[in-house]
Amino acid sequence: MAKRIDVADLDIYYGSFKAVENVTLAVEPRSVTAFIGPSGCGKSSVLRTLNRLHEVIPGAYITGKVLLDGEDIYSADVDPVNVRRTIGMVFQRPNPFPTMTIRENVTAGLTLDGARRSKAELEQVVEKSLRGANLWDEVKDRLDRPGAGLSGGQQQRLCIARAIAVEPQVLLMDEPCSALDPISTLAIEDLIEQLKLNFTIVIVTHNMQQAARVSETTAFFNLPAIGQPGRLVEIAPTEQIFSNPGEQATEDYISGRFG
């Protein structure tokens, strides 16, 4: 089910400001691809173009192509709602819907899309998704309590459960662990290991060890200079990036000699 993504000649704009330019990369199915790079170089922006979330910001647009299994997701007859259904996303800060219970949070993507589903079917989805997010044992007795009452790490796993409940084929994660403690981070990294069996995963991280631990492929982005658009410096197997990078800038960044 997992799909591959090909990005070609992508330029990203916020109004008249060009934030990222000339990105071409491929994301392999059933693997983890990590985006690393200094703050402001456009990692989140690239990630958000992959599920057409970039365009919800007023004035924001892109040029170039993003292909999902060969199909251009930016072609005129594609409905962004369907794209987002296929490509799920987890945000930096855990953000369960505050008016909903744990159960309602998990099923939100299903109950709010208009299609009718039986109660039993929803129950199944709740258990499967929460198990998939390694959260089931912790919350199975309080599914009807508010999602906002969980700890930060639990909330983030709830958000992952919410994202996988709609059965996307790709999962985008924007610094999913940056607000979490080491234990919760480990739990999420374990989870990513399991999820990649079924999903294509793209993760943005500032944590070099994390990128090395979880990803097969790493893409390094950089800002040539302040005020200029960010660029993709190189994308290669993670091992190679961390042991024998092709560019001096990459080596400087991962060895901490950056600046």
Place this chain on the structure above:
Amino acid sequence: MATVGSGKFERSTSLLQDALAGRRLPRWGVGAVGLTSLLAAYLLNVLTVVDGVAGTFLVAVLLFVIGQTGWSFTVEGRRHAVDRLATTTVYAAFLIAVTPLVAVLGTVLVKGFPVFSAQFFTTSMRNVSPRSEGGGLYHALIGTLEQVGLAALIGVPIGVLAAVYLVEYAPEAKSRRLSSAISFFVDVMTGVPSVVIGLFIYTAFILTLGLPRSGFAASLALAILMLPVIVRTTEEMLRLVPRDLRESSLALGIPRWKTILKVVLPTALGGIITGAMLSIARVAGETAPLLLTTFLSQSINSNPFKGPQAALPTFIWDQFTSGTDASRARAWGGALTLIVLIMILYAGAKVIARLTGAKKS
């Protein structure tokens, strides 16, 4: 061994306390200054020109501020003295702010409560002369409930939708004309006196369209009065909903309108309901627009679409201007009823907001 150790320990903690604590006023200090000030003010009242309860109290407060700050300055030093002065000022400001409120509530309660009776709430003023006791405000209560209810039915949805447009859709619209026009008119409407709105409805609805006076005409005027408050508070509340929440919903493949309806609005619901209630409370007491649109009535008319209808504010005005003791008492009764009505609505809205809004753990 143990005793020596603990002795050392005690001495070092007391040294530490000296270093950290400094010299403070005794616990009973504030109370003592307060009592002394009151006593001194009372003596001044008896012996000299200071007169009346309010005057005495004012003098007592002044003495208290001077006494406490001065004492504190000599014992505790400048920083604590300033702290105490600021604390006293804040408390005094709070008291000054709530005094009129409590006074109004108290007066209305004392004067209005005696006329409350089963008859007062179940009969109208039909065939009751201003001079005689008895009669009631049933007709006015019905009128107010219907007029304000209809006004809310018209005003709340329009106001909330306008705010949703301003916050959710306007920023990406090609032209800013519509949103700046809405914002401009909302600002202008906030400042237009209610009597002008009443005149507008009178001219448009009754003179131009030739429709009869009715409770509905009053509702239209009240709805226009409610709009700016609802638009502005809803706008504020929607802006408080984090961008992340909208984006997570969109990222699940939930369509835009459903994201607004099921995620954004519920998250902001508590504040929206409070804003709507404030606007309802505000218009429930309006008198001038009612006189121009539905005028007065002494008898029961439960059809808001036909003929003059009474309402609580016009009932109060009418009874008060009749000028007899009996009618004045009824006016106070009407005022108390209006206040209680608004309080009930407010409490109800709070309960609804709590049941439907953000779930607390």
